[in-house]
Amino acid sequence: MIVAFLQAASSVTATSHPLSGGAAELLWLLPLLPLVGFVINGILSLNSARLGPNDPTTPEHHTYSGRADEAAALSHAEHSGAVGDDHHATNRHRWAGVVSIVGPGVLLLSFGLALAMFSAMRGVTMESPFIQSYFQWMATGDLSIDAALQLDQLSMVMVLVVTGVGSLIHVFSVGYMREDPGYPRYFAYLNLFVFFMLVLVLGANYPVLFVGWEGVGLCSYLLIGFWFSEKVNADAGKKAFIVNRIGDFGFLVAMFLLFANLGVLDFSGVNAGALKLPVGGVLITAICLFMFLGCAGKSAQIPLYIWLPDAMAGPTPVSALIHAATMVTAGVYLIARSAVLFSLSPVASLTVALVGAVTALFAATIGLKQWDIKKVLAYSTISQLGYMFIGVGVGAYVSGIFHLVTHSFFKALLFLGAGSVIHVMHAAYHRTHSDEDAQDMRNMGGLRSFMPVTSVLMWIATLAIAGIPPFAGFFSKDEILATAFERAHGSTLATASWLGVPGSTLLYVIYGIGLLSALLTAIYMTRMMLYTFHGPNRTGADEAKHLHEAPSIMTAPLFVLAVLSVIGGWLNLPEVITDLVPLGPRDLIGHWLEPVVGASTARVSAGEIHASARVEELLIVAAVFVAAAGIVFAWARLKPARLVPKRDWVPEEGFERVVAEKYFVDEALDRAIVTPTYAISRNVLWKLIDNGLIDGVMVNGSAAVARGFGWMGSRLQTGNTGIYAWVLVIGVVAMLGAFTLR
């Protein structure tokens, strides 16, 4: 019935658009498919819901055998050969077989639908987005907001990334999570996440986008705390949720300002209205900066980056999907979506670029000294997100989105590869009943000989992220840095002044920081690969017998991502490269996104003196040299043979320790904000205000006053009739006296 209603609603609204009548008419189905998956998996997870392997409420807490037989009987096809030699009794959910089909299935269907829409879009030229309005959502006074989805070139790119990379990660999750007792719950959350992510990228106005924005935050919270029976995981989820609320406050204020000054909140209306505002004025700058606060929260930029490393407490495919490939890039998407606003405010744009650059460098330095393989990748993600913000900050919206796409390929590959490693390490330690840390690189080493496929695929991703041509990361990162450099010559950003600093100077600094971060990126990624896959094995003699390659359901998505990491750069070949080597058509994404961000890019780069081909070549050479130097330096300098396992580790000293401890930012924030907040809450709000004022004065105080009056009243009631008579007579006499003497 809902489907029929949606169909009826959509057929009424979308008329006379190049896309109407085609596959794009099924736009509503795109987010609906994962939602259906969420409902099915959610219902299945309610059936025999359990907390996890350590759930104390489980009756067969230590005797899994009965349930394992049952699960094996129900999903025998899934069981055979998947985890090979694992003869341990498992705790597999009884509906695991159904979930394995539904969970990734809805995503693959969505991806197929997205491809159909993509091919429909390629055939037509469209200058305005294809909008489907379903019903009026909010109408109060001047405010009227429709529940509407829109499809344009930018949304299409994001939809393809979300459903495409999402599908691969869903398939990987089947291998990674199948033995988990919360398996249906996991896929329910994952499907729900994709639903909200699609709402985010398809929303036709800021409030609908905000619904998706909050929804992905919710799913992120749920999945970070997926294994919530351990408090540290639940705390990490709460941290992510709370830090994101700070950013959302900024986003909300930006929306309020937009509505207060423009009266509309849909993208086309805002884009049209913003052009009437004074360029570079206080209002537009305030809107952009508040919006960027939201982006900094969602996309983990300074100062709100602190939640992302902790978010690694969730299952590794979640880190790949939500905390690397899709959700954390929502901030970049939001800025590209609001390109018109940001292009009107050079100060805000420079702020975005500067924060991105500082974050890129800061996170990269921390990544140099991390031992947890997922923490390295987390800080790497923060750093790469910083690059994306440099891109959208300097008005290279295409480059920012391009890096978003390539990053989703190679970072998902890195995370899934790390997931395979952790999976195998964990299984080995599980087999030998060891409680060593399966994520610590000091316990790994030499895994190349046990996991050759994973090793090779992760090396491809490492070369891609480091920026070695012709891998994907090289093109996107180079484009961002080159644009930052070129913008320093005569663009609106260069002529603007940022807190008294000339824009051109700032852009050179940003370029320099970007280049330095590229060097550090190459170093920390090579370090991670060296310590994980090369040198001697430090896992332990007994454990090493159990190390093996990950099952094929986990390596297959890695293959696809590796291919994408290699050829992703072809999506947007720069002119200077195609002139040198005829690799193929240039600027594919650039041309594709032209109707969405072309005018804004032109506005930012107005007056720019285009660098000569020689300069561009020099920039490319510099970028490649830096990346190669980083890899060579790390390869020559780091000696995996000298590493000792974690239990024998001597902590670092001096500045190395400061970096390894992440500059003590968490500790500083704890002292500066968390502890005072606790103290104020406990001593002032709780003991003084709540216990003293509200409970003491107001509740108990009013009771005491009433009791006092009651006591006085009861004293009058002596029960002695004589007194009553006296009072009566005195009253009557007084009344009579009052009347007669008046």
Added chain:
Amino acid sequence: MLAESLALTAALFTIGVIGVLVHRNAIIIFMCVELMLTAVNLTFVAFSRFYGAPGQVFVIFVMTVSAAEAAVGLAIIIAIFRHRQTINLKDINLLRG
């Protein structure tokens, strides 16, 4: 003549009031109440002598009500005495707050 009549009734009424106030015995208080009623009746009669008949109608009413009141009041006093073996109001103070 009216002034003397009213002075007499006022004196009777005051005696009744003082009796109610100073005595502890329920029967005596009761009798004092009756005295007050009688004083009022006398006032009505005196007024009707000078101003016309309606005052006498009220006397009939008051006598009827006071008869009913005497019946109920005495019944209550007997019930209290049966229960507590006293009709001294000083000892009957169940309603003390």
